Amino acid sequence: MFDTTIAEEVLIARWTGTVALICLLVSQLVTPVTPLFKNKAGWNRQKYKLRKYSGVSAAFFALLHAALLYVTFLEQDFSIIIEKQWLHAGAAAALIFSMLLITSVKRVIQWLGPLWKALHALSYSLWFLISLHLWGAPYAPFWAPSLTLGLGIVLLLARVLKFTWLNKGRG
Numbered sequence: 001m002f003d004t005t006i007a008e009e010v011l012i013a014r015w016t017g018t019v020a021l022i023c024l025l026v027s028q029l030v031t032p033v034t035p036l037f038k039n040k041a042g043w044n045r046q047k048y049k050l051r052k053y054s055g056v057s058a059a060f061f062a063l064l065h066a067a068l069l070y071v072t073f074l075e076q077d078f079s080i081i082i083e084k085q086w087l088h089a090g091a092a093a094a095l096i097f098s099m100l101l102i103t104s105v106k107r108v109i110q111w112l113g114p115l116w117k118a119l120h121a122l123s124y125s126l127w128f129l130i131s132l133h134l135w136g137a138p139y140a141p142f143w144a145p146s147l148t149l150g151l152g153i154v155l156l157l158a159r160v161l162k163f164t165w166l167n168k169g170r171g
């Protein structure tokens, strides 16, 4: 018989985890799509806000997901996180999300200076960690890890190409 309590927990996992990933996708799409909107009035002013708030929302939902599932699915048993490799990947992603959230405060950004950019480049590694997390998650659809990994690769390539293109323009 299908256990309905598990079904509820899986739904919580699916909603919070997916919303976090959609917000992360939006925040990482802002920079590569900027050339398409460069003539649109207001885009340059709004893009920083869009990137920041979608990134903060991604971290918020990811941490909500981790906290809710720790209490429900894992019944507050930390040893399960230590035992299961797919949860190592989830926990590492949650740590990176926390670090990104703390370092999005204006004062911390000013204090970090150029180091901020390097730290925030770590956000691309989240796709790879979450792909590993989904690889082991017992109820995740079979296509979820490949889709997550694919999105991560496309976003990383888009970022690298935009960077190269900008540098060429300057040179």
Ligand code: HEM
Pocket (backbone or CB within 6 Å): 010, 013, 014, 016, 017, 018, 020, 021, 062, 063, 065, 066, 069, 070, 073, 074, 081, 087, 090, 091, 092, 093, 094, 097, 130, 133, 134, 137, 138, 139, 140, 141
């Ligand atoms: C310590 C941190 C984390 C813990 C304890 C945790 C725990 C879990 C658990 C118990 C599941 C349910 C298993 C399943 O659905 O098969 C799950 C699924 C999932 N997790 Fe996490 N997770 C963590 C971090 C993350 C992070 C940072 C993300 C990023 C967004 C994430 C995204 C997802 C997604 C998308 C699912 C798939 C749900 C599904 O479709 O079945 N998790 N997680």
